Amino acid sequence: MKSTNYDVIIIGGGITGTSLAYVLSNFTNIKKIALLEKYSQLSQVNSQRNNNSQTLHFGDIETNYSLEKAAKVKEAAEMVAKYITTIGKNEKLYHKTHKMVLAVGAEEIAQLEQRYEEFKQLFPKFKKIGRKEIAILEPNIVKDRDDRENILALCTEDGYAVDYGKLSESFVSHATGSFNLFLNTKINKLNKTKNGYEIATNNGLFEASVVVVCAGSHSLIFAQSLGYGKDFGLLPVAGSFYTSSKALNGKVYTLQIKKLPFAAIHGDPDVAQPEQTRFGPTAKVLPLLERHRYNTISDFLKTSAFTLGGVLSLLKIVSDPIIFRYLIRNLMYDLPFIGKLFFLQEVKKIIPSMKASQIHLEKKIGGIRPQIVDTTKRQMNMGEAKIVGDNIIFNITPSPGASVCLKNAENDTRKVIAFFNENYSFDKYSFNEKKFDKMFR
Structure with a gap:
């Protein structure tokens, strides 16, 4: 077995854990990084393509997002869009598609009209379309609909249907340096030690100075076992x-009930x-x-x-x-x-x-x-649930999940570097070069 002593150990091989592995291994000088995944393959829970919406969320068609939240999600989603269209462009990670949010009836149309006015500067490619234009893009929306029923949609051609399971595999395949992946490695116990953490698994004992738990719901169990959360x-x-x-032909969303x-x-x-x-x-x-x-x-x-x-x-x-x-x-x-x-x-x-x-x-x-x-x-x-402890981070449900994975990884990387009292560094310039700042919309 490879050395079980690491600078950083990531627990969980879904989209959150693998994106962090990609960022840490490519844009920091941390020498020894490992990812532990309990299943025989990566992304077997919520990142598996059958278990999520397969949507790259930008905050444009998600009508429960405030303008402030949409701006943050847009920035984060553009990072994923940049990755899948450049580094992962030949890996069949996504399909480009149009997407729209559909309003039916006077009340919903009024809500959507108001939203358009509030959001059109943030999303300048967002178009307001009526029945005739909707019928061209999505004929089944109009087919057999009562002519007296008014409809309106906000639409953009910049939609992405993403296989987040494949994206997780891509992140790991592009991880560099002394990164090690351990599959079929189930965590039995996580303990705090004088120098960091000790992780007991079915494949032996691992030690790390810093741990980042990216195990979805299970992250809270690990946190509570150490007295957090x-x-x-x-x-x-x-x-x-x-x-x-x-x-x-594309993604068609309906209006969100705001309280839900x-x-x-x-x-x-x-x-x-x-x-x-x-x-x-x-x-x-x-x-x-x-x-x-x-x-x-x-x-x-x-x-x-x-x-x-x-x-x-x-x-x-x-x-x-x-x-x-x-x-x-x-x-x-x-x-x-x-x-x-x-x-x-x-x-x-x-x-x-x-x-x-x-x-x-x-x-x-x-x-x-x-x-x-x-x-x-x-x-x-x-929204997001993250617990930051003593040289440990617990990611429970980053919102909206996979769409913000690289931004979440960036934020966690900054925290990890701080844990090491700046003994390691984050190459922010190279990382920022990977972003599409305001180029998509």
Whole structure:
């Protein structure tokens, strides 16, 4: 076995961990870096292409984003767009596509008109299009729609459907220097030591001066085992997708309910199977940290969600009338036989001609997004959840996930360098050369 003593160890081989490995190995002089992944392949949980929206989010069609948040997400997403169109351009990581957010009816149109005025300077390529232009791009949106039903869309040609699993593999393949990857390496125990951290695994003992945990929901368990994040719990929200034969040419999103942290229903071609259209995600609460892996129930029970404060927080959250109705409605979507009839009404908002016989619930598509619960304030923590400790970082759910992975990696790299009291350095100039500052929009 290779040396088990490292300067930095990254736990977790999804998009967050692999992007950090890429940045640390290419743009710092840290000598010994390792990534530990419990599965036999990278990105087998939420970064796997079937388990996410496959969308590179810029904040333009995400109508729950404020202008301030959209500006930050746009900057971060442009870094990923630069990578996949240059370094990864021959690796089949993405498809370029148009994307739009669709408003149906007078109330939604008024909201979208207002949003356009607020966001058009940030996204100058964003176009406001009506029924005729929509019909050219997406004829099925207009087909069989009542002529009296007004529609409007904000649209751009700068959409990206991304296979984040392949992107994770690309990051590792382009990692340089003395970077080591350990697959099939499950963490049994993480301990603080005098000189850093000791990590007990099924493949032996590893030691590191600095640790960055990028294990999704499991990051909170590791944090709490070391005394961090005791006031946080998890509300695991599972998303499922229905599919049909090709019905859309690009990504079509609907307006977000502002109070909800869950994604609005959208339709788009599958990044690996463009002749198949996915509709979703649905949202239901499951006591799992990884979708379809029921052995993670015991892991969920380890979180602070099952303290008195955690239980009271969850009850308060789900008792909110808007959230309660939303969750009940989404539970119906997964019911056999009648579930698709309920979900069909969501699809018909996008494609009025769609029939129940044309859509199918995919049992193996969809992941789990951990919503962080603040058990002292008894509310959901919207957005990014990161805990920074003594020479250790825990990434729980960077928002909006994969789209900001390189920006998150940049921020973590700066923290890692600070942990070493500047004994190592971050080549900011070379890293900034990899960015597309305001070139996409």
